[in-house]
Amino acid sequence: MNATRPADPLGSIDSTELRILHTLSVTGSLTATAATLGLSQPAVSQRIKRVETRLAVPLIERSGRGIRLTTAGNILAEHGRTVVSEIDAALAAIDDLRGERAGTLRLVGFPSASATIVPAIMRRLAEEAPEVALQYREAEPPEATEMLRDGEVDCALIFDYEGAAELPAGSAFLPLWREEVHLVVSAARAEGLAGPGVAGAPAVLGDFAAEHWIAGCEKCRGHLLAAAHDSGFEPEIIQETDNVPAMLAMAAAGGAVALVPGLGLAAARTLPDGAAVVQLDPQRHRTIGLISMATANESPQVRLAKRLLAGLDGATWGLAPATE
Template sequence: MFDSRHIRTFHEVVRTGSYSAAARSLGYTQPAITQQMKALERAVGTPLFLRAGRRMRLTEAGEALSRHAGAILGSMEAARQQMAALTRLRAGRVRVCAFPSAGATLVPEALARLAADHPGVRVELQESEPPESLDRVVRGECDITLAFTYPGLREQVPDELVEIPLLEDQLTVLLPTGHPMARRRAVRLAELADERWIAGCLRCRTNFLHECAELGFAPDIVFTTDDNLVVQSLVAEGLGIAMMPGLVLSFLVHRKVTGRALDPAARRQVSAYVLREHLRIPATALVLRELEAVAANRAGC
């Protein structure tokens, strides 16, 4: 294994033509240059220089190494500059996986903050619901995942992952604007036992069924879809009502739909998950900080 210092010194000896000139250029003593070249020759296993009177010339091995030395040093400098860019957050890539309502709310705000101060850090976006999104981090397919859990349905998080809590997301009921309960500020789930329902993703649907069972009724689920926009359209047409996360309200655009909080309040926990060792990667840690800041702002609203 070559010592990079020896390669740099060798390159300077070749460039300047002598040990003494290289010593002056590098700020070393001539004996130090001599010792480094002897060490390099031991590593190579053959002489690199021959003396012809007061002049030095390269051996065949020296000529071969000379042809590569510049490229080696150039690659090392390029690597040094890239590492510096990564650690100083002038560059970097972070793969973020999020469930749809987080991808439409928390993630864009965090990326806008990131782009303003660190435009060289690039983020790749993926979309997936938990628990699949958690498995993606473990498999190395993404660096950060945003996922949610419900209080009564806590699932085992893989041991490799660290959870960073972001916010509690209050659940709401989506109603057609003409629905009698749309005039209220909050609604009770038990009062909606006779309604037709539109259910969402598997984890949300499981929690919904659990909440209804706790109140002693089984909901009449007429449609199931993971698409929040489809849910809105179905509700708007009076085909059913839906229990939805509060994050959805920030991009609720259908004029025939309104959202009402549940009484008593029901919430889910939204968190970021990351492999423990990735917390030490500057770009990943930065994206996590931006997500935490956005979540804190929302929680304070």
């Protein structure tokens, strides 16, 4: 006869054990999990074994020299992330009620935001909540959303081309501003265009099908390919850099053109000699916004970030409100 130990339906798992499993799913190591949570490795192993005993199902298994979560372990880790986020948000809300404003706002943003939006946030933070420290990291949107999903940051400034952003499950996106994407060419190339524009005349993207192109980050490259496809051609990309000043200098040198968003131009402050910015017809845009994990009780850090951003004037960098 095959006897199976029934799972204990009451008190099966607590928040610490869920936190352990979620952290293990991120780190892939008992040692790293213990270090992250400030526990000893034996304590982590014992907590996992207790849950396995209560649920009558294995949660981890050997994989080569390391370990990995079983299917059941992954289920608990995934749901544990939501539960832990809710608990952390509730505790943070209670702290906020006590008037405890000290702490750290962990923010990640993309490169052109680092030179424009983020310094403005820092100035407002110094005025409105000087006891809060800003811990800032720079990353393009795909990496930034992963950092948010894994709990490394409280919120992330990202950009989104025409609804192309892939957001983590359980997250919320707050649109802030809308920016225009421009074509950057050499001054000599711009002189051949006629009519009004940002610098020269509006340009039909298809007229540049034969040009060599400079591509930016992964998302910007994807936008370039999509824009070119809409215009009936495949761009010949011969240079790649996510460094906007370098991209502008390359375009100024001639031989290649690039699509550059308005915030990138604002971050560069001035155009290099020999470069020209041309408006596209029809115009293309991208949206800048803040992404955070959606919880019943929004954390004080996320509320603070939203309040600071709401107080910024996007027109300073040529940005329009996202609602326009």
